[in-house]
Amino acid sequence: MMIGLTHYLILSGILFIIGLVGVMRRKNLLMLFFSTEILLNAVNIGFVAVSKYYGDLSGQMFAFFIIAVAASEVAVGLGLLVLWYKRTGSTDLDSLQMMKG
Amino acid sequence: MEKYLYITLFAPLLGSLIAALFAAQKKMLFTGIITSILIGISFLSSVILLNYIDGDTILHVKMMDWISAGNIDIPFGFVVDQVSVIMMVTVTLVSTVVHVYSIGYMEHDKSFNRFFSYLSAFVFSMLILVMSDNFAGLFIGWEGVGLCSWLLIGFWYHKHSASWAANEAFIMNRIADLGMLMGLFLIYWKVGSLQYDIVFANIVNLDVTTLTWIGVFLFIGAMGKSAQFPLHTWLADAMEGPTPVSALIHAATMVTAGVYLVIRAGEIYALIPEVGYVIASLGAFVAVFAASMALVNRDLKRIIAYSTLSQLGYMFVAAGLGAYWIALFHLMTHAFFKSLLFLGAGNVMHAMNDELDIKKMGGLYDSMKATAILMTLASIALAGIYPFAGFFSKDKILEVAFNHEAYLLWFALFIGAALTAFYSFRLVMLVFFGEKVHKKLGFHPHEVQPFVIYALTPLALLAIVAGFFEHSFHAFVTDLLKDYEFTLDHSIALILIFATSAVALSGIGFAVYKYSRGGFSESWEKKGIYKLLINQYYIPKFYELTIQKPLYNLSKFAWQKIDLKIVDATVDMIARVLYGTGDTARKIQSGNLSSMLRWMVAGVAILLVLAIFIRPMV
Numbered sequence: 001m002m003i004g005l006t007h008y009l010i011l012s013g014i015l016f017i018i019g020l021v022g023v024m025r026r027k028n029l030l031m032l033f034f035s036t037e038i039l040l041n042a043v044n045i046g047f048v049a050v051s052k053y054y055g056d057l058s059g060q061m062f063a064f065f066i067i068a069v070a071a072s073e074v075a076v077g078l079g080l081l082v083l084w085y086k087r088t089g090s091t092d093l094d095s096l097q098m099m100k101g
Numbered sequence: 102m103e104k105y106l107y108i109t110l111f112a113p114l115l116g117s118l119i120a121a122l123f124a125a126q127k128k129m130l131f132t133g134i135i136t137s138i139l140i141g142i143s144f145l146s147s148v149i150l151l152n153y154i155d156g157d158t159i160l161h162v163k164m165m166d167w168i169s170a171g172n173i174d175i176p177f178g179f180v181v182d183q184v185s186v187i188m189m190v191t192v193t194l195v196s197t198v199v200h201v202y203s204i205g206y207m208e209h210d211k212s213f214n215r216f217f218s219y220l221s222a223f224v225f226s227m228l229i230l231v232m233s234d235n236f237a238g239l240f241i242g243w244e245g246v247g248l249c250s251w252l253l254i255g256f257w258y259h260k261h262s263a264s265w266a267a268n269e270a271f272i273m274n275r276i277a278d279l280g281m282l283m284g285l286f287l288i289y290w291k292v293g294s295l296q297y298d299i300v301f302a303n304i305v306n307l308d309v310t311t312l313t314w315i316g317v318f319l320f321i322g323a324m325g326k327s328a329q330f331p332l333h334t335w336l337a338d339a340m341e342g343p344t345p346v347s348a349l350i351h352a353a354t355m356v357t358a359g360v361y362l363v364i365r366a367g368e369i370y371a372l373i374p375e376v377g378y379v380i381a382s383l384g385a386f387v388a389v390f391a392a393s394m395a396l397v398n399r400d401l402k403r404i405i406a407y408s409t410l411s412q413l414g415y416m417f418v419a420a421g422l423g424a425y426w427i428a429l430f431h432l433m434t435h436a437f438f439k440s441l442l443f444l445g446a447g448n449v450m451h452a453m454n455d456e457l458d459i460k461k462m463g464g465l466y467d468s469m470k471a472t473a474i475l476m477t478l479a480s481i482a483l484a485g486i487y488p489f490a491g492f493f494s495k496d497k498i499l500e501v502a503f504n505h506e507a508y509l510l511w512f513a514l515f516i517g518a519a520l521t522a523f524y525s526f527r528l529v530m531l532v533f534f535g536e537k538v539h540k541k542l543g544f545h546p547h548e549v550q551p552f553v554i555y556a557l558t559p560l561a562l563l564a565i566v567a568g569f570f571e572h573s574f575h576a577f578v579t580d581l582l583k584d585y586e587f588t589l590d591h592s593i594a595l596i597l598i599f600a601t602s603a604v605a606l607s608g609i610g611f612a613v614y615k616y617s618r619g620g621f622s623e624s625w626e627k628k629g630i631y632k633l634l635i636n637q638y639y640i641p642k643f644y645e646l647t648i649q650k651p652l653y654n655l656s657k658f659a660w661q662k663i664d665l666k667i668v669d670a671t672v673d674m675i676a677r678v679l680y681g682t683g684d685t686a687r688k689i690q691s692g693n694l695s696s697m698l699r700w701m702v703a704g705v706a707i708l709l710v711l712a713i714f715i716r717p718m719v
Contacts, residue, residue, distance in 0.1 A: 024699050032694075097692040 008049035015042035117221035277325020284318030327359030344447030384417030452546035464537035493568030522608030
């Protein structure tokens with residue numbers, strides 16, 4: 001069986017749903033970051049696959065951009081996370097409720 | 102010569118502005134003096150212009166462009182010709198007298214400065230009206246005098262009746278001004294210009310229907326300003342204003358603006374004699390109609406106001422029948438004696454502590470001789486007795502009506518002359534002679550200051566001698582206006598003069614005879630005719646019932662049902678819905694990141710669904 005575009009897109013979709021459920025369900029901030037990474041990379045797979053299928057490089061270029069953005073996001077996010085952990089000793093999402101309107 | 106034109110026009114404005122600077126402050130004598138002097142200067146320079154103008158030379162200046170867009174080109178232009186210079190001299194002369202008089206009359210009023218500011222502003226507007234060389238400028242002046250009239254009728258705005266009367270005058274004039282505007286639009290549409298000379302040069306090319314409409318619309322405007330039936334009710338109510346205002350605006354100048362308009366547009370009316378005849382008929386009707394109301398009224402100023410209405414009717418008869426110079430002549434003489442009458446009435450009012458009921462006066466001759474003499478002179482002039490001014494001008498109007506073979510009009514005017522003589526002397530007798538009723542009521546009348554009397558003497562002099570200028574006046578204005586051809590036999594004219602004089606004299610005689618013996622018995626007041634007249638033919642009542650009340654109810658309905666129940670309710674409902682949804686939706690803002698993310702995912706899902714199923718039309 002040839003592995004085609006459909007398979008890649010299915011993989012991308014499955015990963016995206018896993019990430020989405022993680023974002024919605026997990027209460028640990030660190031887990032939230034993992035889920036975000038999964039989401040972003042799911043999209044990356046989709047981009048690259050479609051780019052290859054159409055022979056258009058801009059999709060792959062976009063994937064690089066996403067990797068760069070994801071890296072910087074994690075760098076900033078983790079920094080904040082560490083700071084937060086030092087202050088409160090927990091990374092539980094429900095304890096983060098200072099913006100209640 | 103141009104500089105005199107500008108001096109005449111702008112001196113009153115300057116005075117008005119100076120007085121306006123101190124409008125909110127307490128009385129300062131110099132505002133009255135400065136405005137009087139400036140109006141006096143304006144009068145002098147208009148006299149210089151009067152000497153300058155003759156058959157060949159008129160003054161026509163274009164001060165600046167006003168509206169210049171595309172094909173529309175309306176300049177601020179002024180023309181001093183035979184007609185406008187007569188108006189200018191009349192207006193500034195009467196204004197000067199009234200200004201000086203007002204210094205005495207308004208002596209104790211706390212809004213002294215404001216009064217002079219308004220009064221001079223009125224003179225400025227009136228000069229714009231008469232000096233403009235196009236209909237647009239005339240309209241500006243027209244509105245300006247309307248505004249000043251409103252300000253001055255409602256000068257004592259804390260009195261409810263005064264502010265009501267001011268609004269009535271303004272609104273009635275506005276109704277008529279709509280007619281006037283339609284006329285102007287029609288002229289512009291058909292001729293393409295509003296300049297008098299261009300309009301009159303091209304007017305002959307228009308078809309009769311258009312001309313008739315123009316004539317009718319312009320006359321509707323004139324009807325409002327000159328208070329002709331059925332828009333006449335405001336003039337009597339306008340007597341709520343200070344008496345100098347009644348003398349200047351509601352007798353001598355502003356109300357004659359309608360006559361001026363008809364004279365100015367004489368070239369139009371000459372082409373549509375039918376409309377002219379209608380104007381004349383209406384004028385004759387008003388002449389008798391207003392005079393009859395003056396017969397029974399007990400309010401000193403209202404009697405004179407009705408008399409003004411009746412005299413305006415005479416002017417419209419002359420103007421409508423094409424005797425423009427006679428209309429203008431009567432306008433001028435009337436301005437002199439009628440303002441004199443009003444100013445005299447002001448003196449009486451002052452002496453009687455603002456009491457207006459003539460039945461409460463009587464025998465004032467002993468305490469105020471000068472005023473009594475002046476008012477009697479003015480009344481004789483008004484009644485039209487030789488050799489006073491009114492005789493010459495009024496008699497000519499009757500002759501015109503007879504000459505036109507409009508015997509019905511002539512008869513109406515003839516009756517009107519008798520009524521005029523009667524009510525004028527009824528007033529004089531009741532106020533100055535007979536039983537001293539005021540003594541019983543505890544009044545202590547006293548004569549006004551001498552300078553007020555001196556200020557009135559020029560008017561008195563003119564009321565006596567103005568008639569003798571008839572021939573030079575005729576020669577002067579007919580250079581511009583169409584002359585009126587008398588085909589009447591000389592002997593018939595003489596008979597007419599005698600008949601009119603006789604009827605006027607008998608009117609006076611009857612009034613003097615009757616009122617020197619205590620007047621009519623009380624039983625007259627029970628009769629239907631008296632009630633009809635004292636209630637002004639129930640016309641104000643009729644207007645109240647047919648126009649005011651329904652309009653009031655309609656407005657109330659619109660306010661309570663449409664505005665409050667529909668418009669306001671809709672607006673309130675929108676606000677309430679937004680507020681409610683906001684109140685409900687603020688629970689989303691819990692601050693919990695996890696639930697926020699869930700909402701975000703839900704939102705994205707909804708957007709996705711929308712993006713898939715609802716595509717914009719490309």
